[in-house]
Amino acid sequence: MxxxxxxxxxxxxxxxxxxxxxxxxxxxxxxxxxxxxxxxxxxxxxxxxxxxxxxxxxxxxxxxxxxxxxxxxxxxxxxxxxxxxxxxxxxxxxxxxxxxxxxxxxxxxxxxxxxxxxxxxxxxxxxQTIPVIDRIVLYQKFEVDNAFLVPLYAILCSRPEALDRDESKALGMETTVLIFQTRERLRAQPSDGGRSPLPPGLDSDDVHRTIASLLGTSTSTASFSTGASGSDKQDNTNGSNSENGGEGSKNTFNKNSNGRTGRQHPPARYCSRSCEETITEAKAPSEFAIGWIRLWRLDLFYVLSSISRYLTAFARPLNARPDQYFVTLINKMDSILNVSATSLATLAGLIDDNQDDGRTDAERIQLVRMQLGILQRKPRQEQMPIHHEFAAKYLPVLTEKYKASTGVLNSPETLLNTVSYTPYFVRFARTPEGRVLAALQAKRTAEAASTIGSMTADEVGEIGQFLSTLLVLQGIADIDDSDKAILIPKFKQWERDFSGRLASETSSRCLALLTDDRGMRPMMQGMKMMLEGCLSKCGGPNCQRTQQSSGSDLMQCARCKSAVYCGAEHQRKAWPGHKALCFPAQF
Missing domain, CATH: 3.30.710.10 (Potassium Channel Kv1.1; Chain A)
Structure with missing residues (x-):
């Protein structure tokens, strides 16, 4: 040395x-x-x-x-x-x-x-006690397994408040888009109060599964019981029978097919033998039981409070027989609780309904939102097939009805907004018939701008949600400059006025798109990629091939034309999952 x-x-x-x-x-x-x-x-x-x-x-x-x-x-x-x-x-x-x-x-x-x-x-x-955002940033920085990140993402997806700008900047574009994508999938339409809380029909497992599927992570390998998740799972154990003292008053609790504890409703009682016989004839016992089970599986308070105003129109006339009245009442309740693509189209006036001709648009939008609210409280796997079927069958006629309607909020707009996440809507938005939607919704929003501020946060959130989706898909080239001049200051105001709510989040998106905000541009591009993914990326399991990467056109599903594959093998592998969402498109 x-x-x-x-x-x-x-x-x-x-x-x-x-x-x-x-x-x-x-x-x-x-x-x-x-x-x-x-x-x-x-x-x-x-x-x-x-x-x-x-x-x-x-x-x-x-x-x-x-x-x-x-x-x-x-x-x-x-x-x-x-x-x-x-x-x-x-x-x-x-x-x-x-x-x-x-x-x-x-x-x-x-x-x-x-x-x-x-x-x-x-x-x-x-x-350790670490803020959720800081923990996510830390785990992402050092490539911690997704099993630990999923519960953290679930907290952000489950809370009523959307991500604010500081949180989005901290998380980065990819994670922000993931959170946005999950929240949108879990909330097919704006929810109560404009704050976008998680629908009662969803639990932590639903949130975890949605995030894990977007990340390509198997839920079976993820541990969701960690202290970082911020929520404890419910212990669904079998309850014991209890007596209330009267005959036939037992309340039994058993696990349903999903492993959740459900309450068996006591046997139906009637005011008279005549009523019992009439109802028994009008509805088979199994159908009647299914109706009660459907009520109890949903949020009963929500259902009853939602339909009470509607059912007042069917109050029993003084001269009507009680048995006939009860049959009519049960049929009306059943028609509301049985949500399907056809029922939504009927209530929106897209197909003939001779029994209820003459409904006003206010009545139609009330009924449509009622059914959408009931549907939203069902498991996600039950919602998506109905949304996809409705979009495949009724988008052209729904769009024509939307064009013929007036105002910024109506039943066609609500339904278009609800299905705007589906690949059918994304594909339809590229057609000449669908291409006009962004410009038309922007004009209607600008025309109603002076009154929108006095609407509920839920309604403002719906308006902004639909417009932002259209702007992401179709851009701003067709939006009139005069409409932009009205909307930009208004969206700035609504972003402030509804801070922490869905209305603020959607206003922020619209503002970024209308002004071409450079800072938000990567996030908006990510949203566009997310929405258009089914039409540009192979739907095969874990396949990342796109039209650009494969060097040739991807194969299109011949039935729905709203899914693509790199080959027949991947199409066969994807079919079990795609089957429930595949419907012949009417466009």
């Missing part, structure tokens, strides 16, 4: 805690020397295992054997000391470190491929 080198090493200092007498490998972090045991680095780290296993040059010591050949680490001495604390912890498996310490350990474990140390750091971080 030269005199200059000797003088340089004299300026270094040995770490007071981890310069061990029995150590056999040296590390240099900043100006501190560490001498520890090679065993931990060979056993735990794939990166160090390869580095320190290299044979030395002839006549020279092996790297790390001496202070002069210490392995130089581009980390702080404090950070490396924390990592060593994992191996030399005097309390063994007991740690009293905070989130900052474990974040530092996680960073080094990821960088140097300490697999088990990384898992330990994650387990300890799960015990």
């Amino acid at each position: 030269s005199q200059d080198d000797d003088q340089a090493f004299k300026q270094l200092q040995r770490n007071t805690q981890y310069y061990l007498n029995g150590g056999d490998i040296h590390f240099l972090a900043e100006n501190e020397l560490f001498r520890v045991h090679r065993y931990f680095f060979e056993r735990e780290s794939r990166k160090f295992r390869d580095q320190i296993a290299l044979p030395p040059s002839p006549g020279k010591p092996r790297q790390g054997d001496t202070e002069s050949t210490a392995i130089v680490l581009e980390v702080t001495a404090e950070g490396f000391q924390r990592l060593l604390g994992v191996f030399y912890n005097p309390k063994y498996s007991v740690y009293d470190w905070d989130a900052h310490d474990w974040s530092s350990i996680l960073e080094l474990a990821e960088r140097w491929e300490f697999g088990e140390v990384k898992n330990l750091a994650i387990r300890e971080l799960e015990k």
Whole structure:
């Protein structure tokens, strides 16, 4: 060693805690020397295992054997000391470190491929109190498994408030689009109060499954019971029978086919034998039971409060027989609870309904929203086939009815907004008939701008949601400059006035699209890619091929024309999942 080198090493200092007498490998972090045991680095780290296993040059010591050949680490001495604390912890498996310490350990474990140390750091971080956004950013930065990220995403998707600008910037475009995509899928239409709470029909498993499917992660491999999820699963155990004292008053609880606890409604009672006989003749016992089960499986309070106003129109006339009245009442309730593509089209006036001719548009929109609300409280896998079937069959006639309607809010607009996430709508928006939707909705919004501010947050959210989807799909080239001049300041106002609600989120989207906000442009492009994914990306399992990457046109589903595949094999593999959403399109 030269005199200059000797003088340089004299300026270094040995770490007071981890310069061990029995150590056999040296590390240099900043100006501190560490001498520890090679065993931990060979056993735990794939990166160090390869580095320190290299044979030395002839006549020279092996790297790390001496202070002069210490392995130089581009980390702080404090950070490396924390990592060593994992191996030399005097309390063994007991740690009293905070989130900052474990974040530092996680960073080094990821960088140097300490697999088990990384898992330990994650387990300890799960015990720490960390804001959800910060935890997501941390886990994404160091490529933590999606099994830990799904419950965190679920918190953001389940909460009523949308992501604000600061949160979106922190999460980045990809995650923001994922959260937006999941929230949109879980909320097919604006929900009560404009704050977009998670519909009562969905539980944490539904949220987890939706996020996991978008990430391409199997829910069977993800652990959703971690403390980071922010919510505990309900313990659906069998309840015991209870007596209320009267004959036939037992309330039994059993698990339904989904594994959830459901209540069996007590036997129906009637005011007279005549009523019982009449209703029994009008509806088979099995159908009558199904009607009650449907009521109890839904949010009963929501259903009754929603239809009460509608059913007042069928109040029993003084001269009507009670049995006839009850039959009529049950039939009306059943027609509302039985949501289907045909029932929605009937209520919206798209197909003939001789029994209810003469409904006003206000009555139609009330009934449509009532059924959509009931549908929204069903499991997602039951909602999507109805949305897709409706879009496939009725988009052309629905659009014509929308063009013939007036005002910015009406039943055709509500239904168009509801199905706007489907590939049928995306494809229809490219047709000459559908191409006019963005310009028309923008004009109607501008014309009603002076009155929209006095609407509920829910209604403003619906208006902004539909317009933003159209602008993403069709752009702003066809929007009149005069309409832009009215809408831009209004959306700025609504973004402020409805802060923290869906109306603010959708106003922000419309504003970014109308002004071509450069900062929001990547997010808007991500939304467009998400909406158009079914038409441009192979629908086969885990296939990432697109028309551009494959160099040729993808195969189109001959039945629905709203899904594409790179080959017949992937089409066959995708069919079990695609089957429920595949309908012959009427355009």
